[in-house]
Amino acid sequence: MLLDPLPIFFKPSRYWLLASVGKLLTSGTRRVEFSDFWMGDQFCSLVFTLSNLYLVVCLYVEGFNSNWRECGSVSRFWPLSFFLAVLPFLMRLIQSLKRHVDSKLNTHLINGGKYFSGIIAYLCYFIWRHKGRNHGPSFAAWCIFQTIYSFYALTWDLLMDWSILRLHVQYPLLRQQLVYTNHIYLYYFAIISNTLIRFIWILYIPARGPDIILRTFIAALFEMLRRWQWNFYRLENEHLGNVDQYRITKDVPLPYDLDDAHADDVDEDDEGSPSRKWFPQRAIRLRRQRAVEEV
Missing domain, CATH: 1.25.40 (Serine Threonine Protein Phosphatase 5, Tetratricopeptide repeat)
Structure with a gap:
């Protein structure tokens, strides 16, 4: 069942298990993750x-x-x-x-x-x-x-x-x-x-x-x-x-708010781009909204 090549019975999971067991049998030959x-x-x-x-x-x-x-x-x-x-x-x-x-x-x-x-x-x-x-x-x-x-x-x-x-x-x-x-x-x-x-x-x-x-x-x-x-x-x-150790974050916040209807009420500089004083999340949110409007 584990070696079944057909895409049934969760083939990616079965092959991942086989690969993991293979790594165990070759312990010491590669970096341990x-x-x-x-x-x-x-x-x-x-x-x-x-x-x-x-x-x-x-x-x-x-x-x-x-x-x-x-x-x-x-x-x-x-x-x-x-x-x-x-x-x-x-x-x-x-x-x-x-x-x-x-x-x-x-x-x-x-x-x-x-x-x-x-x-x-x-x-x-x-x-x-x-x-x-x-x-x-x-x-x-x-x-x-x-x-x-x-x-x-x-x-x-x-x-x-x-x-x-x-x-x-x-x-x-x-x-x-x-x-x-x-x-x-x-x-x-x-x-x-x-x-x-x-x-x-x-x-x-x-x-x-x-x-x-x-x-x-x-x-x-x-x-x-x-x-x-x-x-x-x-x-x-x-x-x-x-x-x-700052490899990941405990909570992963979205870079935008789905219910934020005031993204357009943000000051822009002379070139029409977001001001540098904005937080990156606000800039990403505005770019996403503009992309949605263009689509």
């Missing part, structure tokens, strides 16, 4: 989906008539499952290093450390699963590195991606400028829910309870919901950052 690392962040929340792509290969090798649970992470395919799971983290790490090389900002190295710690945490998790989920050294290593990654990622979410937890602002623990001012309570809900879901991996620890595959699916579902929520405040922060 916002759409590149934003798309990479989306894939970082699809660990469950990507890690289970190997299941198709396993079913073909083992046979579709066999027990599909035998194709879990305890099989000989678990290294492939691990590689597919951490591939987005690896691409984001490369992007962070590339941005550091281009900008010389150490902030990108710190961000790259977050993805590196995520790779280590998932490595320990897959090793623990491969060894039968015993409470031994592999379990302890997984808990330690997963905790480090969770605190690392949570801190980056709140302080860098969302730029909140500011003091001396109108709304405590938020920031001075907000876009979603009609829904202030959602900011606090996002802080709490994002924190809880960052530690959803604790669901794997109890020996009793739902099946590990069901737990993994629940954790993956909550992670996708967390990322969906994260997108709104990440884009808001990016927009406000662009405003502060």
